[in-house]
Amino acid sequence: MDRRDLLKLGVLSTTVALTNTYASTPSHNTASSTNAINKVQNKKRVIIIGGGYAGLTVAKNIRLHEKNSEILVFEPKNLFASCPYSNLWFGEALEAKYDDLLFSPLQPASKYNYQVVNEKVISINKEKKTISTLDKEYEYSILVVATGIEYDYSTYGLDETKAKECATLYPASYTGGYEQLSLKKKIEEFKGGTFVITVPKGAYRCPPAPYERAALVASYFKEKNLNAKVVILDPREKPTTKAKGFLEAFDTLYKDYIEYLPTSNITNIDTKNKAITYDTFDTSSKAFVKKVLNFDDANIIPSNKASSLISQSGLAVNSQGWARVKAPSFQSLNDENIYLVGDIVGEYPFPKSAQMAHSSGIILGEQIGKILKGQNPEFGLKLPANVCYSMVSKSTAIAVTHQAYLENGEVKVKTELFENADNATADATKSWYFGITQNIFE
């Protein structure tokens, strides 16, 4: 793939591999009859838990292939606030506005004939084929779980009370909504000193996002001529992705504004006294030493985990709690009527990104459409692809692409890096974002 192809990638999706298994058409009348259950009537019913990038894409794409089923999307938030493009708003890049992040799912819901139920799902009963909210139980024919991520502060040594304090004082802004408003205010009101950004341990959503955020916050402080430093505490030896591009930007554009501290394993955060304790490798003594970093303000991004809803429901998960699916499909490893898509999946070496969630959602929507029509869903015939742009200044960006492919029945990923920052990639960042959101919310 050359740079022209990369710039053309807006909403890219599929490549062809081998046909695989055939999922049986689900029956639609297996729930035990209780008055409280909202039962499947004369139409098959698909329930989608989570109205984020993955869930809404699946809803639309089922409808593009099948017209008769009932589709219900359960989503507790009543406003879609995007994480992609939020760093640009924080750093005032490409004239991004908060409005650019906000969308209503009711528009596509009316166009593509699905319903948005503004409620949280609190349990799944696989045996009865039902899901429950606080006050109702709904039967499904097919269930899609697309609940994204939850935060896990325990890896920073914080118990539940301290985790809540940390989330209030130093919001992660790793999901959309009020955390974004708080972080923006922090950045705007910062008077100078040390502003810490932490990179999560383990698998987390949007691997480049903490580094992109650091670059754009530093750019903002630099433009304001603040006597300020963004300190990045990273448990890894180098940035998780696009390391060359990010380190080059930190060294050249933000020499006096960014301090990158690799191999920094946070063990505690004293939220009141604004101090982070971490272990780091000392090259002179060749041993790990304990250090304390005092800060003036912070954006503490904790580890990510899949929602406990899936493990509590008895769905197969890996040792880190991410969902397991039957390769090369999105079908649960232990329930053929349940599909999992987006950031919650831990089976494949896919980065957790909106583009990957969207590309996977397009494929899964088509497969479910075929199942509903009694056709072969042809799992593995199409596999998802990703492009992920990162701004390193207000007007330049770098990128990476991922293409999933099948090798001996295993899903693998080919990665290509574009790490020389330029304006054309920044323009592509904007086109990509407005392309994907238009595709979902048109």
Ligand SMILES: Cc1cc2nc3c(=O)[nH]c(=O)nc-3n(C[C@H](O)[C@H](O)[C@H](O)COP(=O)(O)OP(=O)(O)OC[C@H]3O[C@@H](n4cnc5c(N)ncnc54)[C@H](O)[C@@H]3O)c2cc1C
């Ligand atoms: C700062 C930042 C920048 C990013 N930039 C990019 C980028 O440039 N490009 C890119 O491709 N990706 C980017 N991402 C990653 C992207 O945001 C995620 O990968 C994407 O949102 C994943 O989609 P999802 O549908 O799996 O999860 P989400 O979009 O988070 O959707 C999950 C939804 O499920 C709902 N939910 C959770 N539990 C329940 C429940 N029990 N009942 C009902 N609903 C529930 C949640 O409220 C949420 O709306 C970025 C992320 C961050 C944090």
